[in-house]
Amino acid sequence: MTMRTYLQVLLERRPRGWPSEDDFRVVESTLPPIGDGQVLVRGLYLSLDPYMRGRMNDGPSYVEPVKLGAVMCGEVAGEVVESRHPKFAVGDKVAGDLGWQEYAISDGRGLRRLAPVSPLTAQLSVCGMPGITAYVGLLDLGRPEPGQTVVVSAAAGAVGSVVGQVAKLKGCRAVGIAGGPDKCRFVVEQLGFDACVDYKAGDLRAQLEAATPQGIDVYFDNVGGEILDTVLSRMNTFGRVPVCGLISQYNATEPYGVKNFRAILVKRLEVRGFIVFDHADRYAAARADLAQWLAEGKLRHHETVAEGLRAAPAAFLGMLRGANLGKQLVKLA
């Protein structure tokens, strides 16, 4: 076996507030030979997700932070190019948390063989963690009923775009919240939401009232902060608020104070934080449904793809600012 060099992106320093490209370091490394029970995976696509911002911080969160100098964490879809593992063969398409790097050696734990869904990118978007997150959060926590109104923030993003589409499949009115007219058009015209509110246009409250004439029964929250606060005032009695992310807060040095907490009492809301990793018992059902809807043409997917691992830091920063439509990926090979 020849020695192979490959690129990796390491966490160089912990940002305070908004991260910058200097917080990452791209290095060229040499692959060691694989051992017994290991496979070598060549990455094809790397998924970039908002939760990664949290992993760059030190301090308690729901998972361990990335260590300084370590490879940034991230899900990769790739191909097995060498195998000394009984369950994987050369040529297998796989996905797992292999990190921001062009190649990864894995002992097979957490590595899954990909179902033959085409294209491969859907395995990291609508049929991957973002899709499963949307599915579990909306259906298990949000429990929408036909005719009810579902609102989702970051509606043009990887999770939000699936939330609204699944809400429509379940007979609900789906209303997105997104930043800017292009995203709002995408959400309505490409994804089939009933309406999309542009939070950057100002007057979010009035826009939201117009878009939700029957109030809001489920608010799938990806952003927190002022948008959450505004939506709370529009919730219907016994509404559900699955809290999936707080993008608006990830780079805030001072947390936003939620003033409408009273709505939780007055309207008897159920507000529940969740992390998809707690719901592993639902992955199989979610993947099966999502793959079927995709195959039937009922679920659209859209990716914004950056070219090459060196582009990953800039693409990640862009995603945090909302530059992407749909799932943000990096094409590795």
Place this chain on the structure above:
Amino acid sequence: MTMRTYLQVLLERRPRGWPSEDDFRVVESTLPPIGDGQVLVRGLYLSLDPYMRGRMNDGPSYVEPVKLGAVMCGEVAGEVVESRHPKFAVGDKVAGDLGWQEYAISDGRGLRRLAPVSPLTAQLSVCGMPGITAYVGLLDLGRPEPGQTVVVSAAAGAVGSVVGQVAKLKGCRAVGIAGGPDKCRFVVEQLGFDACVDYKAGDLRAQLEAATPQGIDVYFDNVGGEILDTVLSRMNTFGRVPVCGLISQYNATEPYGVKNFRAILVKRLEVRGFIVFDHADRYAAARADLAQWLAEGKLRHHETVAEGLRAAPAAFLGMLRGANLGKQLVKLA
């Protein structure tokens, strides 16, 4: 039948911020004769509860506001003194939402005959709405498990005092939050909580850490605001937060901004507002358990009793400021 005069307390004007005695008006009225299907109840005790502050406001809430010039709402325990109703006889002890008045005419709707629990005051406290609220909120929403830590604010109040005692009966560590050393002593020494934190002593966070070495699994919130915010940072993963009241906010002209909302996501908390009236299907079970615990001496009750209806406004204002220990009642006759 002789014409009878009696006292009533009317809502005179809607307060902004803290109410004052001038917001109420005590009037002397004349009782009309009762009609077919009606009973006349002589009030013995009036219950004063924080939720009444909300009813003094106009604007949307979970129930209709009290109309200006109308009798203030409130639960009364009393005695039937005249009856033209087939289900009630003179001498029956009854309770219902009869309002701030010495006598009330009822058509029997919402009026319940009291079980023979002595003393009568317990029917408005541990076996009344406050006790049922504590029972349903703690057991159904909080779902505490033996060995877990339950924290309740307004721990010396009518609801909080029952929450902690029931938590102890279920094998939990019960920690109260109350204002001042007298209340904290009462909560620990009289009610049997494991600890009580004095939020007026400053450094709530450090006190809370010392009192909850294993973190907090259930926070029964009666107060909202800064105390809630501080407790959120101390919650354990998968903790439950039944939101029963927001006393700290009832008289606030600007709502407090909850900064620790992030804990809901990171710790996957379940925060749920509730109103006991939504859980009428649980009243019978709650009353049965509470009455049994009371009879067995496992549940203590304590009332602060004001004398005479004219004292009701001042007693109500005192309760909002936390002057009472246990249930605040007004002795009517």
